[in-house]
Amino acid sequence: MSFVRPFLGNMIFAVRTGLTRLLFSSRTTSSPGLKPPFVSAALYNPRSPCSPFLFSKPTSRTKSDMAAVSVAKTVPPELATIDLSDYDPEQSKLMEERCILVDAQDKAYGAKDKKTCAHANIF
Amino acid sequence: MAPRTRRLVRTLIFFDFWLYADSLAGHLMVNINQGLLHRAFSAFIFRPSDAKLLLQQRASEKITFPDMWTNTCCSHPLDDFPIEKVEEEQLGVRVAASRKLEHELGIPKSQTPIGEFQYLTKIHYLAPSDGIWGEHEGMLETEICHASRSDIPI
Numbered sequence: 001m002s003f004v005r006p007f008l009g010n011m012i013f014a015v016r017t018g019l020t021r022l023l024f025s026s027r028t029t030s031s032p033g034l035k036p037p038f039v040s041a042a043l044y045n046p047r048s049p050c051s052p053f054l055f056s057k058p059t060s061r062t063k064s065d066m067a068a069v070s071v072a073k074t075v076p077p078e079l080a081t082i083d084l085s086d087y088d089p090e091q092s093k094l095m096e097e098r099c100i101l102v103d104a105q106d107k108a109y110g111a112k113d114k115k116t117c118a119h120a121n122i123f
Numbered sequence: 124m125a126p127r128t129r130r131l132v133r134t135l136i137f138f139d140f141w142l143y144a145d146s147l148a149g150h151l152m153v154n155i156n157q158g159l160l161h162r163a164f165s166a167f168i169f170r171p172s173d174a175k176l177l178l179q180q181r182a183s184e185k186i187t188f189p190d191m192w193t194n195t196c197c198s199h200p201l202d203d204f205p206i207e208k209v210e211e212e213q214l215g216v217r218v219a220a221s222r223k224l225e226h227e228l229g230i231p232k233s234q235t236p237i238g239e240f241q242y243l244t245k246i247h248y249l250a251p252s253d254g255i256w257g258e259h260e261g262m263l264e265t266e267i268c269h270a271s272r273s274d275i276p277i
Contacts, residue, residue: 098203
């Protein structure tokens with residue numbers, strides 16, 4: 001069984017890394033939208049092996065989680081502050097067309113200009 | 124470094140990267156869920172005589188994906204036109220495809236009647252463009268193929 005030992009050692013170390021982050025992180029209850037990328041996502045995912053919610057009921061969703069769910073159906077504000085004057089005028093004009101916002105089942109619930117839709121606001 | 128220490132360091136780096144990647148994916152999903160997923164279509168025109176697919180190169184002036192080669196025509200059905208919001212039989216998407224094929228490629232609408240589009244499938248599409256622009260937010264894209272017995276004169 002000697003080939004198992006290194007792997008087992010690695011596993012234990014991985015779990016300890018997660019626990020250390022849990023003990024020293026002060027942001028474990030912040031909104032998912034605000035967390036910086038270096039904070040362990042495993043702590044937020046209830047199904048993650050590092051999650052403090054692993055053995056709790058599914059109803060233990062935090063209030064900020066529920067807020068994120070309710071945001072999903074609201075329409076984001078226009079990104080009017082993005083200046084398109086450096087781009088081709090015809091292409092800028094096309095960015096004012098209004099796309100149909102849909103949920104993951106392709107059901108429409110609103111509309112938003114293409115500029116807002118095409119803006120890569122990941123970070 | 125002792126082998127054991129080296130192994131621990133390697134594991135730490137790997138695990139940290141794994142958490143980082145997981146966190147990035149979480150960010151992506153949060154933004155998709157914030158309502159920027161929108162309906163799009165992707166149209167393919169094949170020439171029946173030799174079964175070749177018509178490609179297009181996007182204009183250099185395009186804000187998203189300039190100069191890139193792509194399939195025949197991709198765009199969005201618009202909220203601005205009531206008929207393009209009709210979901211039954213993908214009518215809205217078919218009308219939008221016919222409109223954009225004329226606008227982008229100069230193929231008259233009369234040569235792409237909406238009944239000749241064959242619905243293929245729907246895909247959830249995500250892709251980064253350049254800088255702040257992209258389709259990072261996600262599109263629910265309806266794939267349609269123009270199925271005609273005769274060639275479209277181009």
